[in-house]
Amino acid sequence: MKEMTLKERDASSIYLNRDLSWLEFNWRVLEEAQDTHSPLLERGKFLAIVSSNLDEFMSVRVAGIKDQIKAGYAKKDFTGYTPAGLFKRIMKRCAKMVTEQYKTYRDITRLLAREGIVFTDYENLNPSQRRAMDAYYHDIIFPVLTPMAVDQSRPFPLVHSQALYLAVLLMKEGDDPDEEPYFAIVQVPSNLSRFIEVPARVNSKKHEFVMLEDMIEQNIHTLFSGYIPISVDGFRLTRNADLTLDEEGAEDLLEEIEKELRRRRWGAPVRLEAEKGIHPYALDRLREEFEITDNIFEIDGPLDLTYFMKLPGSLHGHEHLRYRPVESIYPPELLETEDMFDKLKRQDVLVYHPYESFDAVTDFICQAAYDAQVLAIKMTLYRVSGNSPLIEALAHAAESGKQVTVVVELKARFDEERNIAWARRLEQSGCHVVYGLVGLKTHAKITLVVRQEQDGLRRYVHVGTGNYNDNTAKLYTDLGLLTSHMIIGEDASALFNEVTGYSAPHNWKAFGVAPTDLMDKLTEKMRREISHAAQGRPARIVAKLNSLSNQQIIDELYIASKAGVKIDLIIRGVCCLRPGVPGLSENITVRSVVDRFLEHSRIIYFQNAEQPEVYISSADWMTRNLTRRIEIICPVFDKQLQQTLIRILELSLNDNVKARQLLPNGTYARVMNAAPPLRSQFEAMKIDTWKGQPHDHEL
Known part of the structure; x- marks a missing residue:
């Protein structure tokens, strides 16, 4: 029997391989380094990201595949690849990517030279320059x-x-x-x-x-x-x-x-x-x-x-070779109040980073740390910046007698040493530091503040899609919900009790929580959309995520597609679902937006006939998120905030400048249409003009 070619084997599977899909993502990053419409120094940054991404891919994913080969593991994964076959395919693809990467490097350095930024050899220096470099070598390098x-x-x-x-x-x-x-x-x-x-x-x-x-x-x-x-x-x-x-x-x-x-x-x-x-x-x-x-x-x-x-930071001038700085605005809902708790008693607030400043989240936690009426602060920390003001605020809160509990995830890859240092600093100040549950990473991003008020205790909660990191909040798109909603507060208390103590599984009223019931909750919502479609009611799912690789979730989406549910997925990175296959996924579209900021926010929308539900989440739809991590999905109840989230989804779905669409064969093509150019991240920078404004249509 004739052996199938790689293309034939790929096409025969209804799933795309996770690692090959990741390489497609890194190729999209490389395309940004090649985009002649982008400022030249920014193109160099994308080239650096390609290298950094490949380093992590090799040290984690390829390392794991090599371990499987060494152990003699030869079973195929659900996409049809054995470890040996996958390794061979990855190496071939990586070799091609590296060749293209260095071709791009030569193009960029040639263009930089035209702008007066020259990487040269020692031999090309004149005598006075050589003397200066010789002195530098002997004084600094040697x-x-x-x-x-x-x-x-x-x-x-x-x-x-x-x-x-x-x-x-x-x-x-x-x-x-x-x-x-x-x-x-x-x-x-x-x-x-x-x-x-x-x-x-x-x-x-x-x-x-x-x-x-x-x-x-x-x-x-x-x-x-x-x-x-x-x-x-x-x-x-x-x-x-x-x-x-x-x-x-x-x-x-x-x-x-x-x-x-x-x-x-x-x-x-x-x-x-x-x-x-x-x-x-x-x-x-x-x-x-x-x-x-x-x-x-x-x-x-x-x-x-x-x-x-690091090159742009060492150069003065050359502003035309950089993006214009982003002026993050302070959320207007919080701008005219000195008492954040008083404001949150009356309304929920949604913060969209980096277009809105992370200072709002820092201020929430700092106010809690210094507020005499606050009795307790509970918080998860996954990746924190090197000089985070949050650590000092939590330390002060503990030293001033507040009950402070911090769940520090020591297993956050490549941040382990920093998190160990933070854990010790917090313990020294009197915080209760918990390292999470055995076998699970705590990836949920949540803060609970318990405050004594005239009418009794009130809970205030921040739920985020990204880390409590003021540095990455300037580079990643993320969302944070600030709320005093009673049901969310009760679920937040129950979540911390489960993580820090012994507690029977909670009957969640608002949250879906991995690894206990998040998968079931997502499945239930998808099947409800199927039921609506069967009865002729509007049925649609829109999900914005970093990655989609869990087979069970993909199968549920395939079932929903075959039942007539319209599904639009905005997946920045890995996607193992194959869209647009007749009889399987013709009602599913997948697009990826790769642009100036790393798309990191996670939003899920269920049309639910005429009663839409919108959620933000810390979890991607990957097996590790759904089964081996503590994650949450949180509803946004406020109708006006729902409209803001819907507007964010619409921007990504209508992007025809930086969006690529996943084709049935597993490759990506730029979205090209006759509509006026729309670059979703640049439109999002105008958030002060559209946030909170009436929205005349649903997704």
Whole structure:
């Protein structure tokens, strides 16, 4: 029997593979780096994001696939791929992406040079510039460098994951050139700027930069006196970064995670990147040491393009090469009040970041921390910024006698060390710090404030779609609901009781909570839409999420589509559902918006005949969110706020500038239509003109 081609096999499945779908997402990010309509320095940032995304993908997803292959696991996933087959497909796709990425890099640097921003080689500097760079090397770079020889008495040193190194081959004067060379490595310091600005030439306004690794290579002889350098080649190793925790057997989860973080440094090698043209002997030594043969990339350009993210901050002027700054407005509902609690007693408030300032959320928590009538504050923390004012506010609240309980998620990937530090700081101030439940990550974003008022205790709640992080709130689109709604407050109390203590499963009145009933609640709502469609009533589902990969949810959406329910999905990243397939999903559309800000808000709309329901959520529709994390979906009861959420959904659905539509074959195509250009994120910047305004139609 003739074996199916990759295209035939993909088309034969009703599901798209999660990892291949993620690569399609990163390709859309790369397309933003290639978009000639975007400012040039911003295109460089997208190029940096492509590199950062690939690093995480390799260290987590590809590492897991390699572990399965090593263990001999050969069972197909629900999309029809074995680990070995998927790995082969991923490597082929990644190789093509990296080639395109560096082609884009060359295009961007060429255009930057036209703008007077030049990355140059040491050889191209004039004498005075060389003297300045030589002085910089000897004063700043040289003292930080450590040459590490590898021989019989000195074993191969630890190579840190995703750090940049130079592989150096050497010989002594008079040695036979055919003899085996001496081998050493030098780490390129990560605490120095990757690019060094050169003093300007006379009568020149150009900004010239040389790369840090090039400066070290130019002066490599200063590290190995008495030896002759044969070759100097950059390389970079990516290790498995997934933590393997025995949570049930751990006496102290914090200590166990600290141990595992130390072990992460020695994670199994997953990917080796090397400078194109690397000396064959050096490459063989690296292959042998890292025991890696099947995931090696020879890079035609500087390794690790994430440095492009820092370039705009080092340049003054060149405003035409950047996006105009976003002026986040303070939510108008809260602008004219000094007492946030008094306002929230009377109305709910929805905050849309980054168009509306995260300061509103910070102010809510800070006011609670300093308010004498507040008795208790309970909060979840997943990823917090490095200098978060929230930590100090919570610490003050505890020190002043308030009951402060903080659920700190120690297992938030790549933020474990920072969260451990915050946990210790909060404990020292008297906060009750809880690390969540065994086997589950606490991903819900919620704060509960309990306040003594004249008419009794009142609960105030903030529910968000994004982290309590004032830095990412300027870069991600997210939503936060501030409310004193009694039912939401009761559910919030029950949620914290379940997380921090022993409590029987709650009969949720407002929330859907994973892993207990969120899946059931979503299924119930979808089936209700099916019932409406069967009876000829309006039936529609609109969901805006980061990712959709859970098979059960996808199957429910397929059933709803076949029943006549109109379904519009706005999925930024991974989507395993195949839309537009006759007899299966012809009533489903999927689009992705990739633009200046990372689309992160999660909104779900059920038309429910003439009684629409709108929710915000911390959860994507992925198996991990629905079964292995504590997540919430929260209704927005206020009709005016519902209209604001509907307007946000409409903007994404009508975007014909930065939206791509998922085709049945698993590829994405830009949305092209005859309507006037509409860029949803730019329209959202006009939030002060449309938030709270009457809306003349439903979705």
